[in-house]
Amino acid sequence: MEIKVNPGDYIKLKLSKFREIEGTVLESYDKSIVLFKLKSGYNIGISKDNILGYRVVRKFKEKVEDFRIPSGKGKPSIGLVVSGGTIASKLDAKTGGVKPLTDIKEFARFYPKLFEIVNVKKIDVPFMIASESMTSKHWIEIAKSVEKMLNDNDIKGVIVTHGTDSLHYTSAALSFFLRDLNKPVVLTYSQRSIDRASSDAELNLQCAAQFALSDCAEVVLVGHASINDDFCYALLGSKVRKLHSSRRDAFKPVNVKPIAKVWPDKGKVEFLSERRPRNKEKVKLDARFNEKVALVKFYPGQDAEILDFYKKKCRGIVIEVFGLGHVMTEDKGKKWIAKIKKLVKDGFVVCAASQTIYGRLNPKVYSAGRELEEAGVIFLEDMLAETAFVKLGYVMAKTKDKNKIRELMLTNLAGEFNELLSG
Amino acid sequence: MENDYQKVGLKAGLEIHQQIDTSKLFSAAPSYLRSDKPDYVIKRKLHAVAGESGEIDVAVKHEAVLDKEFYYEGYDDTVSLVELDESPPRPINEDALDIALQIALLLNCEIYPVTQVMRKTVIDGSNTSGFQRTVLIAHSGWIETSFGKVGIDSIALEEDSARIIKREKDKVVYRLDRLGIPLIEIASAPVMNAPEQVKEVALKIGEILRACRVKRGIGTIRQDVNVSIKGHGRVEIKGFQEPRMMVKTIELEVERQLNDLKKSKKGGEVRNALPSGETEFLRPLPGKSRMYPETDLALLKISRERINKLKKKLPKLRSDIRDELRKKGLSDEMINLVLSFSELDEFNALIRVYNRDANLIAKMITLWRNEFATKLKKSVDEIKDVLSERVYEKVLERVKSGKLDKSYVREVLLKILEGVSFNEAVKIEKIDDNRIEEEIRKIIKNKPGLRPNAYMGLVMKKFKGKIDARKAMEILKKIVG
Numbered sequence: 035m036e037i038k039v040n041p042g043d044y045i046k047l048k049l050s051k052f053r054e055i056e057g058t059v060l061e062s063y064d065k066s067i068v069l070f071k072l073k074s075g076y077n078i079g080i081s082k083d084n085i086l087g088y089r090v091v092r093k094f095k096e097k098v099e100d101f102r103i104p105s106g107k108g109k110p111s112i113g114l115v116v117s118g119g120t121i122a123s124k125l126d127a128k129t130g131g132v133k134p135l136t137d138i139k140e141f142a143r144f145y146p147k148l149f150e151i152v153n154v155k156k157i158d159v160p161f162m163i164a165s166e167s168m169t170s171k172h173w174i175e176i177a178k179s180v181e182k183m184l185n186d187n188d189i190k191g192v193i194v195t196h197g198t199d200s201l202h203y204t205s206a207a208l209s210f211f212l213r214d215l216n217k218p219v220v221l222t223y224s225q226r227s228i229d230r231a232s233s234d235a236e237l238n239l240q241c242a243a244q245f246a247l248s249d250c251a252e253v254v255l256v257g258h259a260s261i262n263d264d265f266c267y268a269l270l271g272s273k274v275r276k277l278h279s280s281r282r283d284a285f286k287p288v289n290v291k292p293i294a295k296v297w298p299d300k301g302k303v304e305f306l307s308e309r310r311p312r313n314k315e316k317v318k319l320d321a322r323f324n325e326k327v328a329l330v331k332f333y334p335g336q337d338a339e340i341l342d343f344y345k346k347k348c349r350g351i352v353i354e355v356f357g358l359g360h361v362m363t364e365d366k367g368k369k370w371i372a373k374i375k376k377l378v379k380d381g382f383v384v385c386a387a388s389q390t391i392y393g394r395l396n397p398k399v400y401s402a403g404r405e406l407e408e409a410g411v412i413f414l415e416d417m418l419a420e421t422a423f424v425k426l427g428y429v430m431a432k433t434k435d436k437n438k439i440r441e442l443m444l445t446n447l448a449g450e451f452n453e454l455l456s457g
Numbered sequence: 458m459e460n461d462y463q464k465v466g467l468k469a470g471l472e473i474h475q476q477i478d479t480s481k482l483f484s485a486a487p488s489y490l491r492s493d494k495p496d497y498v499i500k501r502k503l504h505a506v507a508g509e510s511g512e513i514d515v516a517v518k519h520e521a522v523l524d525k526e527f528y529y530e531g532y533d534d535t536v537s538l539v540e541l542d543e544s545p546p547r548p549i550n551e552d553a554l555d556i557a558l559q560i561a562l563l564l565n566c567e568i569y570p571v572t573q574v575m576r577k578t579v580i581d582g583s584n585t586s587g588f589q590r591t592v593l594i595a596h597s598g599w600i601e602t603s604f605g606k607v608g609i610d611s612i613a614l615e616e617d618s619a620r621i622i623k624r625e626k627d628k629v630v631y632r633l634d635r636l637g638i639p640l641i642e643i644a645s646a647p648v649m650n651a652p653e654q655v656k657e658v659a660l661k662i663g664e665i666l667r668a669c670r671v672k673r674g675i676g677t678i679r680q681d682v683n684v685s686i687k688g689h690g691r692v693e694i695k696g697f698q699e700p701r702m703m704v705k706t707i708e709l710e711v712e713r714q715l716n717d718l719k720k721s722k723k724g725g726e727v728r729n730a731l732p733s734g735e736t737e738f739l740r741p742l743p744g745k746s747r748m749y750p751e752t753d754l755a756l757l758k759i760s761r762e763r764i765n766k767l768k769k770k771l772p773k774l775r776s777d778i779r780d781e782l783r784k785k786g787l788s789d790e791m792i793n794l795v796l797s798f799s800e801l802d803e804f805n806a807l808i809r810v811y812n813r814d815a816n817l818i819a820k821m822i823t824l825w826r827n828e829f830a831t832k833l834k835k836s837v838d839e840i841k842d843v844l845s846e847r848v849y850e851k852v853l854e855r856v857k858s859g860k861l862d863k864s865y866v867r868e869v870l871l872k873i874l875e876g877v878s879f880n881e882a883v884k885i886e887k888i889d890d891n892r893i894e895e896e897i898r899k900i901i902k903n904k905p906g907l908r909p910n911a912y913m914g915l916v917m918k919k920f921k922g923k924i925d926a927r928k929a930m931e932i933l934k935k936i937v938g
Contacts, residue, residue, distance in 0.1 A: 064756060067571050074611070075748030076593035079571025079756055125749055132752050229749065231503035231580055231587030232542050261543055262500045280544040 042094025113183030119197025165197025191246030205271035209448035350383030378410030466687030470647030483546035484539035495530035566598030591615035608646035690725030705734035
């Protein structure tokens with residue numbers, strides 16, 4: 035039978051002559067059943083085929099509770115950019131699914147503490163999307179919001195909340211897009227949804243707020259240092275990577291130490307690495323990105339002709355190469371060197387970053403590396419492949435000059451190289 | 458107790474939590490409790506949670522602020538990221554679900570064909586996530602008692618909580634070994650109006666649970682009783698060590714509630730059962746817990762085929778097994794032995810070989826193996842290695858075919874244990890009782906005045922051990938008095 039009820043309605047279902055059950059209708063992705071919240075709080079599903087009849091007892095009425103965002107008046111001011119992700123999603127009781135928070139009032143409802151410890155002077159919600167769906171256009175949007183906040187004299191620092199999947203790409207992009215940085219730009223996240231008392235968002239946000247007020251002018255990512263709820267690390271935006279699919283401490287610094295340890299307590303920040311100090315410069319926005327770049331992972335036996343595809347679609351690529359900087363060079367592999375040589379000659383930019391994640395490329399050790407180097411590949415030292423991809427798009431939006439591109443790719447613009455990396 | 462329970466309007470219900478003997482409900486971690494030193498301790502905080510308040514509403518509500526620190530002890534090899542709240546749950550443990558469904562079927566319940574794993578908010582730190590995963594699987598069951606049928610309202614399958622190791626002022630230490638062990642929750646209808654009935658239901662449910670694969674021992678089952686009389690709020694009594702105490706406890710609780718009413722007190726609460734049958738105040742009744750879906754898991758569908766398959770191989774209850782054994786000719790004493798030695802399978806296999814003396818088979822697989830072990834200073838397992846089910850089968854085949862008198866079985870087994878080959882051991886001469894008596898009288902006449910044991914030695918020597926020693930002793934005693 036056809037059942038015309040809306041999620042949230044309290045109904046009685048007739049299942050047989052003497053059997054009736056009542057409860058609240060929920061939205062179900064399985065259209066053959068009615069998903070139902072019983073009085074006990076449990077949800078069960080009833081096949082529509084088994085329903086003899088029904089009666090709506092109470093129609094769903096949205097309760098709007100008044101909520102006033104706590105005021106941090108008198109406290110230092112920060113700017114906040116909310117962009118989506120788990121940290122800005124909530125469970126929707128009506129549907130039983132996870133949905134993005136709708137507005138900043140709702141955000142404040144979930145994180146009242148943030149609004150108590152600092153004065154959130156300006157809030158931007160440029161879009162609400164999960165980070166796996168973000169593109170360079172979203173990085174540019176965020177950079178624009180952040181730049182305005184950084185050039186507001188009252189604002190001491192900016193917090194950006196973001197999904198985790200592509201967070202390290204965004205942090206790299208902001209590292210390049212915001213030049214002459216004057217204050218902390220702090221990206222933060224959550225790996226555990228905020229409906230649970232154990233959510234990691236609380237500590238991450240509190241530490242992010244402390245770091246946003248600290249004496250540092252870098253783009254950083256602040257999040258759990260370990261699986262304990264005690265302190266966070268501030269990690270340089272160009273040298274950080276998501277290295278776990280679910281743990282709280284998913285983000286790790288790569289080829290560099292954390293910038294600082296950060297506690298949720300007022301002003302408690304312990305710097306561990308050199309950083310650019312807070313200053314009075316005006317931040318310049320240099321947010322452009324050439325989308326005709328790609329990131330390709332080399333694997334054993336890969337056909338060199340794949341490069342023809344990228345040549346058609348792009349103007350430059352970063353290849354995640356083996357170990358110290360190798361692709362196959364023997365047998366069929368001879369095609370690789372020849373192909374790359376030709377592409378580079380034709381003006382295509384080929385960069386190399388290591389798929390080992392940790393360590394520095396060194397093309398001089400084996401002939402495979404030397405041959406690639408001679409073919410014109412730009413070896414990006416200890417730069418992360420993801421950062422290299424972002425940087426290539428950034429650099430190629432600035433210039434078409436081959437030599438200039440090489441020079442910029444090898445210039446340390448945002449701490450993406452660590453000259454002191456040993457081992 | 459002089460009160461007429463019907464008159465005071467006694468209403469009692471049972472809630473039983475029993476651990477199921479499988480790995481954890483939503484992770485592959487094994488589920489046993491450890492007493493060795495933990496490999497690590499992690500520190501966590503639980504935060505104020507905004508969310509729906511149980512009712513459907515899109516508005517969020519700010520709940521009580523917590524600022525307690527919780528410490529969790531873990532082990533590298535038996536605690537997974539799920540227990541640490543560092544990974545989404547794995548799909549539900551199908552074995553645990555099957556066992557829970559078996560129990561539900563034995564309790565005559567109806568199974569929900571479509572149900573959903575829920576998160577029940579728990580903020581005392583006993584769950585690293587801040588919630589307990591629980592799923593409702595069955596309803597509308599019943600159990601027969603001597604007072605009539607008692608309804609089983611609901612059966613849920615849930616995660617056990619972490620266990621408390623230490624509680625200090627602002628700090629609680631939990632261990633993660635127990636967190637996530639599958640727990641079946643059985644709730645009876647709150648309709649019982651005699652303390653004896655509550656005990657009977659508890660015992661009956663206990664019997665059904667033990668017929669299925671559940672954990673045994675202290676702490677693996679927790680039984681709560683809800684008691685109220687007319688005009689008084691529901692009182693939940695926790696911590697029963699055994700159902701026998703329920704009768705006295707309920708009797709005393711009814712008296713306590715009657716006293717309450719005299720003083721115009723009628724609020725419900727949670728009380729702790731003491732060994733004396735008295736109870737002590739534990740805490741106020743918890744509010745309705747907030748439940749919302751476990752968004753990391755799909756809807757749980759329980760197919761008709763699955764239920765039918767389970768129905769075909771439902772474990773037998775002990776009471777049913779007893780009836781069957783009795784029908785096969787076992788005495789009650791022997792039934793107890795077979796059950797307590799957990800040798801039911803062997804018994805059923807052997808009775809198919811020879812079904813004319815169930816008690817003999819029962820002795821062979823229980824008492825005798827033990828006696829032989831003591832006598833030969835060996836372990837029962839070592840005896841079992843020699844006197845295996847296969848050897849027993851061969852011996853019983855001989856008895857069945859009439860080649861071996863059943864009174865000689867014990868002798869044969871002892872010989873096999875002494876290293877005599879099977880074929881040699883079963884070659885026992887059938888010696889007529891008259892001949893034995895004749896020989897014994899001869900021996901006594903030749904060597905008068907010896908002790909019976911000395912005569913026995915001589916008799917056995919005479920017959921080269923090929924007679925039933927017990928029978929020889931009987932005859933000997935008859936003669937020497």
